[in-house]
Amino acid sequence: MQVTASTTFSDLLQEVERFWTPLPDKPEETAERILSALWSTACGAPVSADRALPASLPELDGESLGRLLGLIERKKAGVPLAHLTERQTFLGIDLLASREALIPRKETEILGRAALVKIGCMAKKRGPLLVVDVCTGSGNLASAYAYYEPQARVCASDLSPEAIELAKRNVEFLGLAKRVELRVGDLLEPFESPEFVGRCDLLSCNPPYISTAKVKQMHPEISQHEPQAAFNGGAFGVSILMKLVKNAPRFLRPGGWLGFEVGHGQGAGLARQLERNPAFAAVETYSDPGGEIRAILAKSRPVLP
Ligand SMILES: C[S@@+](CC[C@H](N)C(=O)[O-])C[C@H]1O[C@@H](n2cnc3c(N)ncnc32)[C@H](O)[C@@H]1O
Secondary structure: OOOOOOOOHHHHHHHHHHHOOOOOOOOOOOHHHHHHHHHHHHOOOOOOOOOOOHHHOOOOOHHHHHHHHHHHHHHHOOOOHHHHHOEEEEOOEEEEOOOOOOOOOOOHHHHHHHHHHHHHHHHHHHOOEEEEEEOOOOOHHHHHHHHHOOOEEEEEEEOOHHHHHHHHHHHHHOOOOOOEEEEEOOOOHHHOOOOOOOOEEEEEEOOOOEOHHHHOOOOHHHHOOOOHHHOEOOOOOOHHHHHHHHHHHHHEEEEEEEEEEOOOOOHHHHHHHHHHOOOEEEEEEEEOOOOOEEEEEEEEOOOOO
16 A cells, blocks of 8 residues: 555554454454554554554654554464464453464453352462463463462463463563463373372363364464464364363362363253263353353362261
């Protein structure tokens, strides 16, 4: 596009609107917020779509205008906004985002909020807590637990060393490194020790849960820029979830909670399965505004007196 010194927000907005298509799992990314976030980033003050407000944008000079046009071109070419700004907001916390791990999604806030309520109640009753988050990716859930509950010690893991590198940068960025420990490994394997077995107050997981066939059909902004390992849950999408449900009870203390995110159409079947599982005493489901179950919490059976 032709740009002059008088190029305004509304001119650039028209340009963004020409190529922008809404993505269902990134509802916060409107054309206006995308442009505002890129504008702030070009001025050296990167913000997420959630934080981007057209009303309070800094002045553009020649150099920052050049950077902004470059960022708009990269967005138009399909690069995710969070990779351009290197920021994503999750449960009100500003995190670093990069290609190394999944960009935290709004839908995962359903699990995060439900888990935080349990963590808050347990901390009030019992004091210091041990919380484990597996498949932690960028460390978004682990960071939120430690950020909002000062009595929580959080241990988190991921199979991907790259994701753990980003998670480490995030806990440093948030000043949480003393209470969030990060490990690389397969699901619960990094926690196979007396320190964790039978001792976790809350065990959370947002696993890959998309079937292999559907992963191939995902929007190119997702499939070409975010790690495949963050999505692929095997032939039926639930292989990692099934392994988690099988192994989690051994790690929970009596009365502790298992919480995990589920994909569209998976919730009712998984909740029924947990209700039949003698290791769990109570099962709670949490739905999105459309009524779709997106998170399940199950309470480990307390030891009978
Ligand atoms: C859907 S992403 C979730 C990331 C993050 N918790 C979030 O909410 O944005 C799933 C994560 O699980 C990790 N993963 C996949 N298979 C795993 C396994 N067997 N053990 C541990 N982590 C695994 C992936 O590397 C990815 O970071």
